[in-house]
Amino acid sequence: MSTSPDPSTPAAPARPDGPSLVWLRDDLRLGDNPALTAAVERGRPVLLVYLLDEVSPGIRPLGGAARWWLHQSLASLATDTAGLGGRLLLRRGAAGDVIPGLVDELGADAVFWNRRYGVAEREVDTAVKTRLTDAGIVAHSFAGSLLFEPWTIKTGGGTPYTVFTPFWRACTSGPPPRAPYSAPDALDGAGDDLPSDELESWQLEPRHPDWADGLRAAWTVGEAAAQQSLAAFLDESLPVYGTERDQPAQQVTSRLSPHLRWGEISPHQVWHATDVARRGLTGAAATSATRFLTEVGWREFAYHVLFHAPDLATANLRRDFDAFPWPPLDTRALQAWQQGRTGFRLVDAGMRELWRTGSMHNRVRMVTASFLIKNLLIDWRQGEQWFWDTLVDADPASNPFGWQWVAGSGADAAPYFRVFNPDLQAAKFDPHDEYVRQNVPEWGTADYPAPLVDLGETRRAALAAFDQVKAAR
Numbered sequence: 001m002s003t004s005p006d007p008s009t010p011a012a013p014a015r016p017d018g019p020s021l022v023w024l025r026d027d028l029r030l031g032d033n034p035a036l037t038a039a040v041e042r043g044r045p046v047l048l049v050y051l052l053d054e055v056s057p058g059i060r061p062l063g064g065a066a067r068w069w070l071h072q073s074l075a076s077l078a079t080d081t082a083g084l085g086g087r088l089l090l091r092r093g094a095a096g097d098v099i100p101g102l103v104d105e106l107g108a109d110a111v112f113w114n115r116r117y118g119v120a121e122r123e124v125d126t127a128v129k130t131r132l133t134d135a136g137i138v139a140h141s142f143a144g145s146l147l148f149e150p151w152t153i154k155t156g157g158g159t160p161y162t163v164f165t166p167f168w169r170a171c172t173s174g175p176p177p178r179a180p181y182s183a184p185d186a187l188d189g190a191g192d193d194l195p196s197d198e199l200e201s202w203q204l205e206p207r208h209p210d211w212a213d214g215l216r217a218a219w220t221v222g223e224a225a226a227q228q229s230l231a232a233f234l235d236e237s238l239p240v241y242g243t244e245r246d247q248p249a250q251q252v253t254s255r256l257s258p259h260l261r262w263g264e265i266s267p268h269q270v271w272h273a274t275d276v277a278r279r280g281l282t283g284a285a286a287t288s289a290t291r292f293l294t295e296v297g298w299r300e301f302a303y304h305v306l307f308h309a310p311d312l313a314t315a316n317l318r319r320d321f322d323a324f325p326w327p328p329l330d331t332r333a334l335q336a337w338q339q340g341r342t343g344f345r346l347v348d349a350g351m352r353e354l355w356r357t358g359s360m361h362n363r364v365r366m367v368t369a370s371f372l373i374k375n376l377l378i379d380w381r382q383g384e385q386w387f388w389d390t391l392v393d394a395d396p397a398s399n400p401f402g403w404q405w406v407a408g409s410g411a412d413a414a415p416y417f418r419v420f421n422p423d424l425q426a427a428k429f430d431p432h433d434e435y436v437r438q439n440v441p442e443w444g445t446a447d448y449p450a451p452l453v454d455l456g457e458t459r460r461a462a463l464a465a466f467d468q469v470k471a472a473r
């Protein structure tokens with residue numbers, strides 16, 4: 001299965017016999033990890049490190065649900081690594097100091113990592129690479145988290161894509177993504193004597209109060225669980241994904257997003273396993289498999305957009321939206337939305353699913369986001385931040401991309417004047433109110449809140465506000 005990954009910076013090492021350091025980030029897995037594979041194939045002892053960097057400038061602090069996931073994922077990876085004879089070291093601090101310091105402690109002569117795509121992360125990585133290279137240490141970086149590196153996909157005019165369909169056509173018209181690398185059979189560990197932080201000391205899990213029971217019930221975290229989710233999805237749901245994916249009660253989607261977010265599974269593994277499954281399908285079922293891969297393509301597109309617009313989480317991609325006249329923030333309305341107490345059943349079901357499980361079905365993400373922006377006239381950045389805090393798959397690219405898509409300010413976005421009617425969406429996609437009843441037990445009783453707003457009036461107000469964007473063009 002595996003051929004050697006192609007390191008970006010081959011150079012002569014200054015300490016020719018040193019062990020290798022593998023710096024893990026959004027790639028918390030042993031299988032199909034190009035950086036790890038290259039380090040192992042080099043034939044020297046290997047130490048894995050995860051660094052909690054909450055201090056380097058511009059690195060966005062993780063939200064609560066993401067911190068919970070990270071804790072479980074690191075615990076799982078440490079066990080898996082030890083099972084192969086290796087060690088996962090934990091350190092905390094600014095990467096620019098900690099990684100070169102650890103290289104010295106270990107006596108390593110090479111560092112391996114898979115690339116990140118946010119601007120602050122890239123700046124950190126470049127600075128670390130420069131410091132290492134200046135010290136005669138080789139730094140190798142690899143493509144491990146995306147199928148298509150964002151800078152390799154360009155329009156005929158050499159510019160980044162802003163529309164999904166031609167972007168994905170360009171991606172899929174070339175050679176298919178490389179085959180996944182196997183996990184190493186064993187690790188020749190290094191750095192056994194080096195001190196590691198205790199995972200507990202990072203306090204990633206909520207304590208007072210511990211609100212994570214719903215997350216624990218909803219998810220099994222880690223590389224093995226990610227592989228099991230993929231296998232179960234391909235076995236049971238892939239053929240009907242195309243027709244049933246929009247119905248939240250059916251639960252036919254893969255639920256791979258947090259595993260992909262944290263790199264417990266790679267998109268290459270997802271791609272190739274799906275491609276194999278697709279070959280056994282015909283007709284609508286085969287189309288369904290292609291549809292699933294297209295959704296994985298949206299994740300690629302979100303990263304393509306983030307790479308070229310680093311301030312995606314804070315600035316309108318379409319700058320004419322800066323003229324949108326957001327009214328002063330109505331904190332009472334924002335809280336009703338956050339708590340799932342708006343009086344609109346699909347919105348409330350989604351927001352409560354999010355709070356309980358750290359996730360929300362894609363269709364309902366679109367409906368809840370549209371409601372916040374276009375019926376409550378609350379800036380999309382407020383919603384993006386809430387999702388960032390509460391989603392276990394909170395993703396630096398897909399989350400702001402999704403919010404700007406709904407707002408109309410983003411790449412290939414839904415037009416602003418398309419305002420979802422949450423009641424019509426409920427009738428269409430949850431016709432028997434199954435999803436609503438799973439999440440809002442008091443729906444239909446006197447305890448359920450009255451509607452917070454009038455849908456028609458607020459829709460008209462939103463469209464009038466949008467006229468100001470058009471006038472400013």
Ligand code: FAD
Nearest residue numbers: 253254255256257295296298299362365394395398399402
């Ligand atoms: P499946 O339908 O099984 O899709 C397979 C994979 O494809 C997903 O795991 C995901 O990695 C990718 N994918 C599917 N749809 C999209 C999409 N529209 N955009 C980008 N990638 C996609 N996804 C995140 O991973 N993290 C986020 O923080 C996030 N925030 C969102 C916010 C809003 C407002 C919206 C509208 C969408 C957001 N999405 C986000 C995209 C999408 O909702 C989730 O990826 C999807 O619901 C995850 O469920 P699944 O794994 O079962 O998806």
